[in-house]
Every structure is written in C-alpha cells, then in structure tokens.
Amino acid sequence: MSITREQIRELAEFHSAKSCAVSFYFQPSTPRNKAHKEDTILIKDLAREAMHSMESQGLESKGTESKGKKDSARADIDRIVRLSGELRSNGTHAKAVFACAAQNIWHEYDLPASLPVTQLVVDRYFHLKPIAHLLGAFPRLGVVLVDRHRARIFDLRLGELTEREGLFQTLSRKGRSDGYAGYDGGRAQRRVDDEARQHFKAVAGILKESLEKGVFEKWILGCQDIHRSQLEPQLHAYVSQALLGRFQADLGRITDDQIRTHAEQIVEQWQSDRRRDLATQAVSRARSNARGVTGLRRVLRSLELGEVQTLLIGENFQAHAVECSGCGHLDAHLVSFCPACGRATQEVVDVGEAILPWVIRRDIEMFYVKDDPEFDKVGNIAALLRFRSDNVQPITTTVADQLGRAGAAYPGRLRKFASR
Numbered sequence: 001m002s003i004t005r006e007q008i009r010e011l012a013e014f015h016s017a018k019s020c021a022v023s024f025y026f027q028p029s030t031p032r033n034k035a036h037k038e039d040t041i042l043i044k045d046l047a048r049e050a051m052h053s054m055e056s057q058g059l060e061s062k063g064t065e066s067k068g069k070k071d072s073a074r075a076d077i078d079r080i081v082r083l084s085g086e087l088r089s090n091g092t093h094a095k096a097v098f099a100c101a102a103q104n105i106w107h108e109y110d111l112p113a114s115l116p117v118t119q120l121v122v123d124r125y126f127h128l129k130p131i132a133h134l135l136g137a138f139p140r141l142g143v144v145l146v147d148r149h150r151a152r153i154f155d156l157r158l159g160e161l162t163e164r165e166g167l168f169q170t171l172s173r174k175g176r177s178d179g180y181a182g183y184d185g186g187r188a189q190r191r192v193d194d195e196a197r198q199h200f201k202a203v204a205g206i207l208k209e210s211l212e213k214g215v216f217e218k219w220i221l222g223c224q225d226i227h228r229s230q231l232e233p234q235l236h237a238y239v240s241q242a243l244l245g246r247f248q249a250d251l252g253r254i255t256d257d258q259i260r261t262h263a264e265q266i267v268e269q270w271q272s273d274r275r276r277d278l279a280t281q282a283v284s285r286a287r288s289n290a291r292g293v294t295g296l297r298r299v300l301r302s303l304e305l306g307e308v309q310t311l312l313i314g315e316n317f318q319a320h321a322v323e324c325s326g327c328g329h330l331d332a333h334l335v336s337f338c339p340a341c342g343r344a345t346q347e348v349v350d351v352g353e354a355i356l357p358w359v360i361r362r363d364i365e366m367f368y369v370k371d372d373p374e375f376d377k378v379g380n381i382a383a384l385l386r387f388r389s390d391n392v393q394p395i396t397t398t399v400a401d402q403l404g405r406a407g408a409a410y411p412g413r414l415r416k417f418a419s420r
Contacts, residue, residue, distance in 0.1 A: 002160055003096065003109040008131060011098055011107070012360035015125045017325060019102035020054075020073040023127040024080050026087050026095040027115040039118070043084040046120040047077045054122055072102040073122050079106070080120065098126050112159030128356045133368060138271070141244075142216035143263045144207065146223045146231055147251045148196045151203045154259065155216065156267075161260045164215075196230065204234035211242055218242050220263050222249035244270045275367040279312050279375050282382040291385040294378035296321070296351065297332040303358050304329065307385040311359055313352055314380030315370035321351040330354060352381075 014021055029039060054073060076099035087095055094111040111131075121127045143154040143161070155162045210216055219242055221228065228246065235243075245266035249259070285292025293302050296319050302308050322331050326343030330351065338345055348354045359366050369375050375382065 002158055009360055011126045011128060012357040017124060019100055020069050020122050021124060021126045022073060022076040022099040023121045024097040025115050025119050025130050027118045028094060028113055039087060040084045042118055044081055047081050050077055050120050050122050075101040125357060127353055128360065129353050132356055132366060139217035141267065142210060142219040143259060144219055144221055145249050145251050146203055147227050149199065150251055156263050161256050200231045201234050203231060207239050208236045211239060218244050220244050220266050221246045222259065222262065224248060275369060278310055278367060278384060279369050279372055282312055282384050283374055283378055286382065291388055293385065294382040296379060296381055299381050299383050300330050300332055302383055302385060303355060305389050307387055307389060308364050308383045309386045310365040310384040312367050312369050312382045314375065315368045317352045317380045319351045321348045322346065323348050323354060
C-alpha cells in the first residue's frame with residue numbers, strides 16, 4: 001500500500017514520552033550472490049545497533065516505565081527482523097514501517113526504490129525525513145493524454161502511475177460515409193470538427209472540475225502539437241496556470257512506463273527551478289527584512305508563530321537544539337529549562353528531523369536545497385513567510401477612538417460594514 005498525505009499527517013501527530021516510536025526504511029540493494037542475504041544481515045545489524053542505542057540512552061535503567069519502553073521497542077524490532085525475509089520478494093519497491101507496540105501501531109507502506117539507505121530509528125516520534133525527501137513539494141499530480149477522440153487521465157504519486165477509472169469515457173465518433181466532395185463533404189467535415197471541439201471542451205471541463213475538487217493540484221499534458229492547439233484555447237485560466245509542462249505522445253502507442261518517465265522528468269525540472277527560485281527569494285527577502293528569514297533561531301521562531309509558508313533546508317543540514325518535554329517548544333539555545341513554560345528540556349540531535357512534524361501538520365511547502373553556496377552562507381536553513389508578526393501595525397488609540405465614535409453615531413451602518 002502506498003502512503004498518502006493524510007497518513008503522513010497522522011504519523012506526524014504521534015509524540016510520546018512514555019513509549020517508543022520505531023521507524024524502519026528498507027531500500028533494496030543489488031545482491032552480490034544468489035543467497036540474497038545481504039539485506040537480512042544488514043537489518044539484523046541495524047536492530048542490534050538500535051537496541052544498543054536504547055541502552056546507552058538509559059532505557060535499560062530500573063523502573064517499570066523504562067522496562068515497558070524497552071519491551072515495546074524490542075517487540076517491534078523483532079517483528080521487523082522477521083519481516084526482513086519477505087522484503088526481497090517485494091520486487092522493486094522500497095518499504096517503510098512505523099510501529100509502536102505499546103499503542104498498537106503497525107503501518108507498512110510501499111515506496112519508490114529511491115531511499116538514501118536502509119535505516120532503523122527508535123525515538124519519541126516517527127522519523128519522517130526519508131518520506132519528506134520523496135514528497136518534497138510534490139503536488140497531487142494529474143497526467144492527461146488526449147487526441148481528437150480519446151482522453152486518458154492518470155494520477156502520478158511517489159512513482160506510481162494510476163489511471164482514473166470512470167473519470168472520462170473514451171469517445172469514438174465518426175462521420176457518416178456521405179462523401180468528402182462538394183456540399184455533403186464539407187458538412188461532414190464540419191460535423192467531425194465540431195465533435196472534436198466538443199470533445200476538447202469536455203476534457204477542459206473535467207480538468208477544471210478536478211482542480212476545483214482537489215483531485216490534483218498540478219497537471220501535465222501529453223499529446224501531439226495539433227491536438228494541443230485545439231485543447232489549450234478551451235482551458236480555464238487557472239487550469240492553464242496549473243500546467244507544469246507538456247510532452248509529445250501518441251495515445252495509441254505510448255506505454256505507461258513512457259508516460260511516467262516523461263512526467264517525472266517534467267516534475268523534476270519544475271521542482272529544481274522552483275527550489276532555486278525560492279531559495280534566492282528567501283535569502284533576498286531576509287536581507288531586506290521583508291517576508292523571509294534565515295538561520296535556525298529565526299526559522300524556529302517563525303514556525304512557532306505560524307508565519308512560515310515555504311521552508312528550505314540544506315540537504316545535509318545538521319544542528320543541535322533542545323525540545324521542551326511539556327509544550328514541545330524547540331529552542332536553538334541549549335537551555336536546560338523551557339523559556340515558554342519552565343519545564344525541563346531534552347536535547348535534539350537532529351533538529352531538521354524534529355521540525356518535520358510541525359511542517360507536515362501545517363502543510364508547509366518544503367524543499368531540500370543542495371549545492372547552493374549562497375544558501376550555505378546563511379546557515380543552510382531559511383523560510384519564506386506568509387506574514388511577519390513584527391511588521392504588523394497595531395491599531396492606534398486615535399484610530400480606535402474614531403471607530404468608537406463612528407459606532408456610537410452610526411451603529412447600524414458600522415454593523416452592516418463589519419458584516420461584509
């Protein structure tokens with residue numbers, strides 16, 4: 001089963017100080033011999049390392065709660081080791097498992113085989129960075145193939161191409177055999193052309209409806225140039241704006257693999273261009289004290305204030321911070337007690353991982369940036385903001401007094417104005 005955005009949000013909501021969250025990612029490797037045991041050996045090694053890490057963090061200490069954490073995590077890790085024997089038969093897919101036996105959680109998902117490495121992590125929350133790498137700012141994407149008589153519409157998500165059944169009926173209109181000479185021939189041709197226009201108009205209507213209902217957010221067009229010139233004039237303005245790109249396609253000959261390859265190339269180029277543009281914008285706006293911030297401390301503050309629209313993180317960003325055990329406040333200053341509520345803090349080794357639940361829960365667009373010297377100089381983390389709370393101007397006393405007097409003099413009008 002492939003993972004959805006809603007399921008990722010549910011995983012991001014999980015956070016527990018009383019139980020362990022086990023995150024496992026399997027990236028299939030090319031076997032060096034027929035025994036195919038390398039992956040199984042690797043997973044067993046990762047399991048031993050995870051248990052050793054738990055011991056070094058104090059989960060072996062005496063006490064019912066610590067013992068419960070250890071037993072819960074061990075049960076999940078043992079189950080993952082048993083699963084390792086089945087993973088090779090999983091084909092070309094990668095696998096993700098999120099487990100917490102103490103809360104009866106066990107979720108398995110198939111992923112494209114493009115994860116960085118196989119890894120197993122035990123923590124207070126599920127580690128979602130490998131999925132964030134896959135999702136990035138990947139929109140819900142539609143791929144539309146058309147010609148004069150047919151239309152096929154696909155969903156493309158995490159490398160999986162799925163045709164939407166029943167979304168559009170294949171059209172197969174033909175003119176009567178009344179000749180193509182003189183008046184009758186011209187009338188038959190006009191009828192064929194009109195049917196084609198109605199067909200393209202119907203496709204445009206379905207695209208508009210799909211975008212309005214959130215079936216997909218962006219789309220890609222595959223067709224021959226002559227059909228493109230007939231479809232695009234029929235498109236609503238915001239349907240045209242949501243178009244990421246086009247590729248040449250013959251509906252009768254193209255394969256699903258070819259469709260997926262063309263579409264992924266277009267998306268990759270779009271993401272690369274958008275990533276570069278947004279990183280430049282964030283750095284520039286931060287320098288001018290506009291709607292942009294750079295550096296860990298400022299970004300964490302903007303996340304907590306709900307200001308962030310787009311988050312950009314260096315591909316290999318690493319930084320330490322502390323997290324409040326009570327309110328969840330993240331602080332770039334390694335303080336022992338939370339400045340917000342006074343509770344004790346816990347050190348966070350990878351703050352880039354720790355902020356992902358915030359990003360996912362709030363549906364913040366996010367990109368991982370690499371090979372950008374200017375971005376490196378500002379700390380490898382930046383954000384574009386919806387607003388800056390320190391730039392919001394409060395209502396002055398004079399304005400408040402004027403509104404009060406207006407309300408007293410014209411109460412009906414002011415209520416009517418406020419209700420608009």
